[in-house]
Amino acid sequence: MPYVLGVDIGDSFTSAAVCRRDGAGWGGAETVRLGARSPAAESLIELSPTGELLTGDGVRADTSGDPGRILRGFNRRVGDDVPMVVDGRSYRPQELLAALLRLVVDRLREQEGEACEQVVLACPAGWGAHRQGLLFEALRTIGLDGTVLVPGPVAAAEHHPGAHALAGYDLGGTTCTTFVVGRPARRPAELLACERHPVGGADLDDALVAHVRAAIGKAADQPESLDSGPGAVLLRRDCTQARERLAEAPEALVPLPWWAHAPGDLTGETRRELPVTRAAFEALIRPLLLGTVDGLVRLVEDTADVAGVLLIGGAARTPLVAELLAARLPGPILLDPDPRSTTARGAALLARRIAGGGRADGSAWPHETTAGLTPVAAGAWGRH
Numbered sequence: 001m002p003y004v005l006g007v008d009i010g011d012s013f014t015s016a017a018v019c020r021r022d023g024a025g026w027g028g029a030e031t032v033r034l035g036a037r038s039p040a041a042e043s044l045i046e047l048s049p050t051g052e053l054l055t056g057d058g059v060r061a062d063t064s065g066d067p068g069r070i071l072r073g074f075n076r077r078v079g080d081d082v083p084m085v086v087d088g089r090s091y092r093p094q095e096l097l098a099a100l101l102r103l104v105v106d107r108l109r110e111q112e113g114e115a116c117e118q119v120v121l122a123c124p125a126g127w128g129a130h131r132q133g134l135l136f137e138a139l140r141t142i143g144l145d146g147t148v149l150v151p152g153p154v155a156a157a158e159h160h161p162g163a164h165a166l167a168g169y170d171l172g173g174t175t176c177t178t179f180v181v182g183r184p185a186r187r188p189a190e191l192l193a194c195e196r197h198p199v200g201g202a203d204l205d206d207a208l209v210a211h212v213r214a215a216i217g218k219a220a221d222q223p224e225s226l227d228s229g230p231g232a233v234l235l236r237r238d239c240t241q242a243r244e245r246l247a248e249a250p251e252a253l254v255p256l257p258w259w260a261h262a263p264g265d266l267t268g269e270t271r272r273e274l275p276v277t278r279a280a281f282e283a284l285i286r287p288l289l290l291g292t293v294d295g296l297v298r299l300v301e302d303t304a305d306v307a308g309v310l311l312i313g314g315a316a317r318t319p320l321v322a323e324l325l326a327a328r329l330p331g332p333i334l335l336d337p338d339p340r341s342t343t344a345r346g347a348a349l350l351a352r353r354i355a356g357g358g359r360a361d362g363s364a365w366p367h368e369t370t371a372g373l374t375p376v377a378a379g380a381w382g383r384h
Contacts, residue, residue, distance in 0.1 A: 001021065004352050008347060009043055009122075010173065011174045012043055013340060014040060019349065021355075043100065045096055048069070074094075077093035078135055084096065098142055118146070120149075121147050148350070150350060157189050166183070167180050167306040167308070168309065171199075171315040172201065174202055175197065175199070176197040179299065180303045199288050204315060209235060216256060244317075247317040249278070251277050256274055293324045293325055296309075308331035310335075311333060311335040317335070
């Protein structure tokens with residue numbers, strides 16, 4: 001069945017979605033599975049001993065893999081003249097980003113039994129023509145020169161059609177991007193303003209890790225360190241899972257190392273659990289989020305009236321985010337059930353438009369709406 005593909009390669013996770021054509025009509029955007037345990041896969045590339053690039057389920061970063069062979073963070077390094085080096089091999093960041101997209105495209109071709117008709121890749125907000133051009137050249141080299149690049153906020157706004165401006169709050173793994181997208185009638189959406197903040201889901205996890213470590217205290221017979229090694233990895237994983245549970249529940253339990261048991265506890269090595277309430281967690285992270293909310297308020301005041309606020313990114317499900325934004329900005333707070341894949345699904349909808357698809361209700365798109373949907377080589381959406 002013919003299909004088009006939208007991809008969002010974030011700092012921490014990569015998501016993908018497709019729109020399929022059945023006969024003369026196109027379906028809506030559907031998230032596709034890239035990871036072993038969730039639809040999203042970590043934005044990692046591992047260099048195998050034979051020089052093969054692995055990603056998604058092929059990466060063994062959390063088990064037997066050699067951390068020295070793992071490449072990450074290349075998304076935000078595009079435009080940097082310093083190459084990334086692993087095992088004596090040098091790679092330009094844009095080459096790694098293109099390689100990761102190639103791996104996603106190839107995986108979908110295997111799953112679907114045929115190549116996609118169009119690929120749209122969401123790029124970071126604020127990328128100018130220079131960075132877009134570097135990536136496009138890397139894509140051309142590996143046979144993906146038909147890929148269209150669009151700013152992530154523009155792709156995300158595709159879920160909410162209309163001629164009103166939208167504000168957005170994208171809380172990813174390592175950064176928070178606040179933005180305003182304008183949507184003139186019968187024309188492609190336009191990124192009016194954006195700002196990046198050095199706060200992400202990892203920082204929220206850090207705050208919870210510090211809270212748990214303080215609760216554990218300094219055990220005199222502590223046999224392992226929580227600063228590094230397996231104990232630190234497990235604690236951070238458990239805190240991340242607790243943060244995600246607190247998005248739905250008023251309390252979460254964080255498993256503790258066996259040596260953190262209270263004196264006289266005779267349960268052997270069965271780990272005790274530390275309860276953390278949502279209220280306590282929100283008190284920890286409120287100072288981290290306030291600056292990002294202030295940033296979005298400034299953007300809205302300086303650009304346009306907005307019809308609502310889009311919440312994007314896995315960490316955006318944290319209830320305090322919506323609470324802080326609703327108190328400062330007009331219009332509804334818009335959060336769908338899977339904010340981690342919002343941008344990828346929006347990119348798939350844009351790919352559908354380029355391939356000649358209509359609206360979900362079956363009506364045709366106005367001809368003018370596809371005028372700006374061209375490969376980045378033509379300067380689509382580029383801003384310095």
